[in-house]
Amino acid sequence: MELKLYDTLTRDKRVFVPLDPNNVRMYVCGPTVYDFAHIGNARPVIVFDVLFRLLRHLYGADHVTYVRNITDVDDKINARAAEEYPGLPLNEAIRKITEKTDKQFHDDVAALGCLPPTVEPRATEHIAEMKALIERLVASGNAYVADGNVLFSVRSMPDYGKLAKRSLDEMIAGARVEVAPYKRDPMDFILWKPSKPGEPAWPSPAGIAAPGRPGWHIECSAMSWKYLGEMFDVHGGGIDLVFPHHEDEIAQSRCAFHTPLMANFWMHNGFLQVEGEKMAKSLGNFVTIREMLHNWHGRTWPGAALRWAMLQMHYREPIDWTHGNLVRSADEILQILNLVRGFHRDPNTGKINFDRIFSEIDSGNPSEAVVSALCDDLNTSRAITAIRASKMKRERGLTIQLARDLAFLGVLKRNDILYYSMFHGVESNVGDKHEAMNIAVDYEMARANGDFQFASSLVETLANAGLRIIETDPSSLLISKGADERAFERVVKARVAARDAARRAKNFAESDRIRDELKQMGVVLHDTKDGTTWEIAR
RNA sequence: GGCCACGUGGCGGAGUGGUUACGCAACGGUCUGCAAAACCGUGUACCCCGGUUCAAUUCCGGGCGUGGCCUCCA
Helix, strand or coil: CCCEEEECCCCEEEECCCCCCCCEEEEECCCECCCCCEHHHHHHHHHHHHHHHHHHHHHCHHHEEEEECEECCCHHHHHHHHHHCCCCCHHHHHHHHHHHHHHHHHHHHHHCCCCCCCECCEHHHCHHHHHHHHHHHHHCCCEEEECCEEEECHHHCCCCCCCCCCCHHHHHHHCCCCCCCCCCCCCCEEEEEECCCCCCCECCCCCCCCCEEECCCHHHHHHHHHHHCCCEEEEEEEHHHHHHHHHHHHHHHHHHHCCCCCEEEEEEECCEEECCEECCHHHCCCCEHHHHHHCECCECCCHHHHHHHHHCCCCCCCEEECHHHHHHHHHHHHHHHHHHHHCCECCCCCCECHHHHHHHHHCCCCCHHHHHHHHECCCHHHHHHHHHHHHHCCCHHHHHHHHHHHHHCCCCCHHHHHHHHCEEEECCCCCCHHHHHHHHHHHHHHHHCCCHHHHHHHHHHHHHCCCEEEEEECCEEEEECCCCCCHHHHHHHHHHHHHHHHHHCCCHHHHHHHHHHHHHCCEEEEEECCEEEEEECC
16 A cells, blocks of 8 residues: 655655665654653654554564664753752763653553664764764864864755755844854854763764763764664654754764765654643643653543544644543543453453454454555544444444554553453442542553552552452452452342342332442443443443 | 744544535434433534635635744654
């Protein structure tokens, strides 16, 4: 199937033809690891994960190389390190900060259903490549040394500004920052700069005696070069990176390698707002991925629901992240997954055969409708419409196909399907049933999100209240006070049976009373033609 | 000030030069002792003004509005 992608450089959507179909190469700017990733950071990670999955589908899983860097040398990191570990030598503090943040980031994006990229290079491990590039640029006259800095000379590149569609003169006219005196041109940017005492430092290139550290832009040119070559297929990132970051990457790589292009397609995701406002700490609407997973608007949100919400709209459009949208997404995901698991439920035991569900998912391909929607510049919105269409037809084959499509979009993971299948039970004589049940839900959610640290903290919370969590099998979870692990379930079943008897006897006053009583316990009943089913209210 | 996007029904959000997007909510119905769920059906739309056209929400121009970038930022 023909893949079309929008290219920021040419501002058009055109057919994607890889430089080498046996090795399709994509680079995406990754996080600077100094703090929890916020929900806006999640967007490019999810968007390009979808593209990664699509490319793997089209060209084969072994024929796609996806590189996402980790920036671990940066002023913000230095500042945060000094702030959090004032007693430690700076370099040690920096390592603590970057290691911790790096782990948080990976936990968070895994919860959002993102595959790990093929390579995740760290800037500090590629100083040699950066210096090699800098030496080339100095030798070719595209860069110069001034005051212990190495600067890129933008005037040496005729079409500098093409990506951002901005001429040098326009930029200078609009500049609002004071210009360092050593720059030949106000728009010249740093490739290498001197380190202050105590800061991370490496021997400098270009004959500079004092040790220094790289500028921000050079790392991406260096790492994409190492892992993808001088030219590659796709370069992605947030739209805010167009200028100056990507513009400068292009300048560095093209001048160093004398190539007409750095990447064939430049892809940029739109920004995210929260409740109609720009996300900012000062506005109090700054929300991290971690917070979304643990507690936002008073509840936890499964990674699948966050991802589903994110994919509702096209990646280039701005997205307004609202509580209302998220509630809808979570509801829809729950509905769909209920449908999926329903086809492998043993009618006698009520247990769900997850192995069968996943082996059926693995044994087939995503649907034509979904793949073709994604092939149209990642039109996830249309892909979702296609999935909804097969949801409407409640027949087995279509539901399995629906599960495959969800898995293809990265929305359906084994843990998620487990989560939605779990029986939430609370032993009936527990003091505050609702509170205990909330903790149980949080616990399952945490496990579904792979956040075992949070899960075990909840186990502790329960233990302090004299409760413990018991998992009898993958589809059943109870919080119990004693040895009688199924007490709650037994109580409910007995009440349901009693109600059925009352209904058969037309004693509706009694049957309604029992239903109210169960409702008080948090149990909701559904009368179907096959009998009465019950579930814990959510 | 310069540059770049966007403006679709109550809400979210696709798409198209003439024909139902879709989802949620709403309304009507089927089912049901009641309720819920499920299923079936219905309605309301394309910011404003001008132009091109037989025909524009869709193309062009202008206006208004919103957002982003120009400084670290996904």
